[in-house]
Amino acid sequence: MRLERAIERLEMVPCLRFGHRPTPIEELPRLRAVLGGGPRILMKRDDYLGPGFGGNKVRKLEYLLEDAKLRGVEVVITCGGEKSNHARVTAAMCARLGMGCVLVLNPAARGHAGLEPANLALDRLYGAEVHRVAGRAERAATMESLAEEYRRSGRVVEVVPLGGSVALGALGLVAAAAEVAEQLRAKSVEIDYLFHCSSSGGTQAGLAVGRQLFPEIGRQLIGVSPDDEAGAIASVVGGIVRGIGERLGFGVGELDERVTVDDGYVGEGYGIPTPECEEAIGLLARTEGIVLDPVYTGKAMAALLGWIRAGRLAEDETVLFWHTGGQLALFYVPEGGV
Ligand SMILES: Cc1ncc(COP(=O)(O)O)c(C=O)c1O
Structure with missing residues (x-):
């Protein structure tokens, strides 16, 4: 009942409809084959959202x-x-x-x-x-x-x-969870692991609440840091989850505020690509024709590949990787040129 009321409240919050929805969920069979098996890999293409070149x-x-x-x-x-x-x-x-x-x-x-x-x-x-x-x-x-x-x-x-990354903005990702849940129901798929990049915390907070409303979007949510230490990001995410809870009518402590953040793929720091990130960008481009970015999604994909190669995800499991956009960071133009 509480969950239904929360979903009703979410639907009442005014929001622009500039993005093109639902963004597709695509399967990545060639990546899976190159990895020599491992879990089934799906990708949510929020890089296709539209306005301002899209993204979360x-x-x-x-x-x-x-x-x-x-x-x-x-x-x-x-x-x-x-x-x-x-x-x-x-x-x-x-x-x-x-x-x-x-x-x-x-x-x-x-x-x-x-x-x-x-x-x-x-x-x-x-x-x-x-x-x-x-x-x-x-x-x-x-x-x-x-x-x-x-x-x-x-x-x-x-x-x-x-x-x-405040509670009101993060509602966009709660609504995105509803969108994904509907897409998965239509495909009769349930997700074991949802991987995405987590930095200022709004995306992970919205998805963490979304997962509690729509459990089929992922048994486990793994946020991958491109910059800060895991504990610092998790604590910001927890605060935003609390704010979302207040907006959606949950009592204090009713929503689980704990999240998992993997900070093992940051390398030298924010905006500095690691060799694993560069490898992930090249692999996705060559196997699936998908371009990732060097600041966020490249590091998040490096983490997913790292987990798969370490045997942390089973053959019969399904992963959803959330492509949050950002590819324009690959490109430069002459100073003052446009
Ligand atoms: C492309 C991209 N992916 C992921 C993120 C992380 O999202 P959030 O800041 O909500 O944690 C950002 C923004 O920081 C981003 O620009």
Whole structure:
């Protein structure tokens, strides 16, 4: 009863319908064959969602920007790295809504002389106002001072936190779990392991709640870190799960806030591809014609391949890998060129 009411509440929350749904679930038989067996592998193609070149951020922003629109927000301010997918999709969706978009961006982990990340060029193309800061630590204060400036000039401003990873944004991934559950029912498939990349926590929090509402989406949810230590991500995810619980009418402690995060595939740090990540990107491209990204999904796929090769997943099990997008991080354009 509690679960049914939660699903009803979720359906009542206003959200934009910019993304193309349902995104497909595809089977990866050639990858499985190259691996010499192991579990059946399926992939949820959220890279095909659409707006701003797609990815998981669309699902969060559909809730966050609809809420902002209903409150009369005129300018949205958010932050990330120069290759941020969240920043790019925010810029694209704000353009479509006729809202101003201000981005506070710190340098990418790796630069190339005379070139800039395609994501950064697209931010400007979508009409966003870009402010560069020297490092991650400066982002929050810069967003606040820009917000203050805009407010003083009489504009209605909203600061969207990093990655849109707050309970309202994460509802997009709870709804995505409902979408997947319906797709799996139609295929008569149940998932044993759901793998995805987990960083600012909203995706994992939404899927963790979604899994409690729709258990067929995965017996176990494995978030793979591209940057931070597992305990730090798990604790942020737990907080967002609590916030989702409040929004969906669960009492304190009714939702399980514990999640599994694997931080064994980070390598040297955020945005620095590991040899395993590069191998995963090449293997998926050659076997299935699917492109992963070097910051998030490449590392998440490296983890899945690592688990399979270590015999941690059985032949009769099924894995769903969530492709959260981000492939534009592979590309650079001439500085100021677009
Ligand atoms: C392509 C991609 N995958 C996965 C993630 C991780 O999602 P989350 O920040 O919700 O943990 C992000 C964003 O950080 C992303 O851009």
